[in-house]
Amino acid sequence: MLKYFQNKYAMSEKGAKDLLRSIIWTVIMEISFMVPVILSFKFLDEYMSTLLNSSNSQKNTILYYVIMSIAFFIVMFVIAYFQYDSAYTKIYEESARRRISLAETLRKLPLAFFGKKDIADLSSTIMEDATQVELLFSHSVPQIYASVLTVLIMGIMLFFYNWRLSIAVFWVVPVAALVFYLSKKFQDKMHYKLYNIKRDISDKIQEGLDSAHEIKSYNREEAYSDNLNSKLDNYEKYLIKGELLIGAFINLSYVLLKLGLPSVILYGAYLLSTGSIDIFTYLVFLVVSARIYNPIMDVMNNFALLIFLNVRIKRMKEMDEMPRQEGKTKFYPKNYDIEFNNVDFSYQDGVQTLKNVSFIAKQGEVTALVGPSGGGKSTLAKLAARFWDIDKGVVSLGGEDISQVDPETLLDNYSIVFQDVTLFNSSVMDNIRIGKKDATDNEVIKAAKLARCHEFINKLPEGYDTLIGENGERLSGGERQRISIARAMLKDAPIILLDEATASLDTENESKIQNALSELIKNKTVLIIAHRMRTVSGADKIVVIKDGSIVETGTPSQLKEQQGIFASMVKTQYQSN
Numbered sequence: 149m150l151k152y153f154q155n156k157y158a159m160s161e162k163g164a165k166d167l168l169r170s171i172i173w174t175v176i177m178e179i180s181f182m183v184p185v186i187l188s189f190k191f192l193d194e195y196m197s198t199l200l201n202s203s204n205s206q207k208n209t210i211l212y213y214v215i216m217s218i219a220f221f222i223v224m225f226v227i228a229y230f231q232y233d234s235a236y237t238k239i240y241e242e243s244a245r246r247r248i249s250l251a252e253t254l255r256k257l258p259l260a261f262f263g264k265k266d267i268a269d270l271s272s273t274i275m276e277d278a279t280q281v282e283l284l285f286s287h288s289v290p291q292i293y294a295s296v297l298t299v300l301i302m303g304i305m306l307f308f309y310n311w312r313l314s315i316a317v318f319w320v321v322p323v324a325a326l327v328f329y330l331s332k333k334f335q336d337k338m339h340y341k342l343y344n345i346k347r348d349i350s351d352k353i354q355e356g357l358d359s360a361h362e363i364k365s366y367n368r369e370e371a372y373s374d375n376l377n378s379k380l381d382n383y384e385k386y387l388i389k390g391e392l393l394i395g396a397f398i399n400l401s402y403v404l405l406k407l408g409l410p411s412v413i414l415y416g417a418y419l420l421s422t423g424s425i426d427i428f429t430y431l432v433f434l435v436v437s438a439r440i441y442n443p444i445m446d447v448m449n450n451f452a453l454l455i456f457l458n459v460r461i462k463r464m465k466e467m468d469e470m471p472r473q474e475g476k477t478k479f480y481p482k483n484y485d486i487e488f489n490n491v492d493f494s495y496q497d498g499v500q501t502l503k504n505v506s507f508i509a510k511q512g513e514v515t516a517l518v519g520p521s522g523g524g525k526s527t528l529a530k531l532a533a534r535f536w537d538i539d540k541g542v543v544s545l546g547g548e549d550i551s552q553v554d555p556e557t558l559l560d561n562y563s564i565v566f567q568d569v570t571l572f573n574s575s576v577m578d579n580i581r582i583g584k585k586d587a588t589d590n591e592v593i594k595a596a597k598l599a600r601c602h603e604f605i606n607k608l609p610e611g612y613d614t615l616i617g618e619n620g621e622r623l624s625g626g627e628r629q630r631i632s633i634a635r636a637m638l639k640d641a642p643i644i645l646l647d648e649a650t651a652s653l654d655t656e657n658e659s660k661i662q663n664a665l666s667e668l669i670k671n672k673t674v675l676i677i678a679h680r681m682r683t684v685s686g687a688d689k690i691v692v693i694k695d696g697s698i699v700e701t702g703t704p705s706q707l708k709e710q711q712g713i714f715a716s717m718v719k720t721q722y723q724s725n
């Protein structure tokens with residue numbers, strides 16, 4: 149049972165145990181709710197017979213039942229306490245564990261996995277799905293299982309008590325269940341469809357938020373909102389259709405269930421008149437049939453939620469099963485040479501991005517990756533830092549295969565400056581300090597000066613303490629890039645990856661930064677991607693990548709002599725300048 153819960157609901161062992169405990173307590177609580185009414189009838193039955201027999205034991209009977217009632221009240225209180233604790237407190241603990249484990253999974257996913265579209269999806273899995281699952285587990289799942297068990301236990305007990313009346317109580321259950329079962333396939337389909345439409349809408353909204361500038365500048369607002377509106381209309385249409393049809397099936401099942409009570413009244417009255425049962429038995433069955441259908445209705449009510457839960461759990465499982473990157477957390481390479489050895493890589497099955505790539509980026513040298521757009525330069529740089537794991541071959545650092553090293557440990561050795569700089573809505577000081585958590589203010593300022601940031605930071609309203617807005621919206625492209633360079637300066641790691649690092653800088657700033665970078669990169673392994681040939685002319689080695697393969701390697705002067713792609717790129721750029 150525990151294993152079943154663990155697999156079905158992607159739970160920890162402790163969570164599965166708590167769920168089982170919660171189900172048991174809910175069953176005990178459901179059954180205990182019937183006891184006071186039965187106790188009252190028992191009391192009435194005995195009290196009446198003592199009255200009729202004019203016996204003297206009336207007082208004793210009352211006292212006995214008062215004590216019983218108080219004792220039972222206490223027992224019910226204790227049961228309710230344990231039920232609450234197991235269904236809420238413990239389930240929330242599991243939920244916290246689930247969120248932590250999802251977040252932990254995120255840490256271990258390949259870094260490059262976090263494309264923009266995926267982020268909307270991931271955050272909805274962590275926040276919305278986890279919240280819904282939490283609600284379902286505290287409010288519905290234990291109740292559903294408990295309801296089924298309660299009906300089973302009560303059914304068996306009643307059957308032994310009086311099988312004929314039990315049939316009158318329970319004949320409606322399989323009939324209602326059949327109608328319900330027949331509608332299940334339809335409900336499944338409806339929920340799946342609705343869920344996907346909803347996800348599609350949140351993706352669309354996220355896309356709108358991410359590309360608000362582009363939408364405005366290309367006058368695409370109307371097209372965007374028409375598209376979103378039609379998706380919302382579609383969602384509403386399905387929602388109404390689904391609610392109506394599901395409601396119709398569920399109500400039909402309810403009506404069928406309700407036929408149970410009149411069956412017991414009529415058949416019980418008949419049995420009573422023939423003397424086959426006594427009045428107490430008749431009353432007990434009336435009480436039971438007034439209550440027993442509630443748990444069954446609960447199951448039906450919550451069944452749709454269970455189907456919905458399955459969809460969400462499936463997504464969580466998918467996330468849990470994504471390939472994680474792990475490896476040793478102690479890593480001391482003997483040098484910082486990066487070597488690609490016969491590397492194949494593809495983002496998607498069937499579309500090979502890199503083919504049989506081999507080259508070395510040596511420590512103390514600047515290795516420049518150049519080539520036509522889409523050739524695979526950025527991909528190569530990302531693979532050098534294990535943003536993805538490769539399909540074939542080896543990428544090694546200091547002779548050690550990086551796929552065996554924990555990505556966080558590995559990245560300690562890298563300073564990375566990308567085209568798209570991510571800044572956080574905190575102070576400039578904190579944004580630079582990301583490069584080195586324990587850096588002093590003076591160290592941050594020194595790095596900022598080297599990256600030519602100091603001047604513009606001082607002009608900000610509160611200098612280094614200025615909050616720079618969501619993703620640095622208050623800074624220009626060049627300023628953001630310089631902040632990113634300052635981070636790299638501060639981190640001062642032995643390997644430097646520069647992806648178009650100076651693309652958004654004006655000529656004056658670019659040359660200043662080039663000087664600063666030349667300080668930074670001394671005796672380091674530098675892998676630089678640059679389109680501008682001026683940037684790479686000082687490189688020690690050029691690697692030309694075209695269509696995912698290396699087509700030329702050598703020093704700039706060697707390649708110029710070869711009259712190949714590099715030479716023609718240099719020529720074209722100087723002509724256009």
Ligand SMILES: Nc1ncnc2c1ncn2[C@@H]1O[C@H](COP(=O)(O)OP(=O)(O)OP(=O)(O)O)[C@@H](O)[C@H]1O
Nearest residue numbers: 263495496501519520521522523524525526527528
């Ligand atoms: N995350 C991704 N998922 C799928 N395909 C991708 C992804 N990133 C890049 N690609 C594809 O891989 C190929 C190589 O892209 P890459 O960005 O490495 O080229 P590049 O040489 O750096 O291009 P550019 O100079 O234009 O930046 C391209 O065809 C690109 O469409």
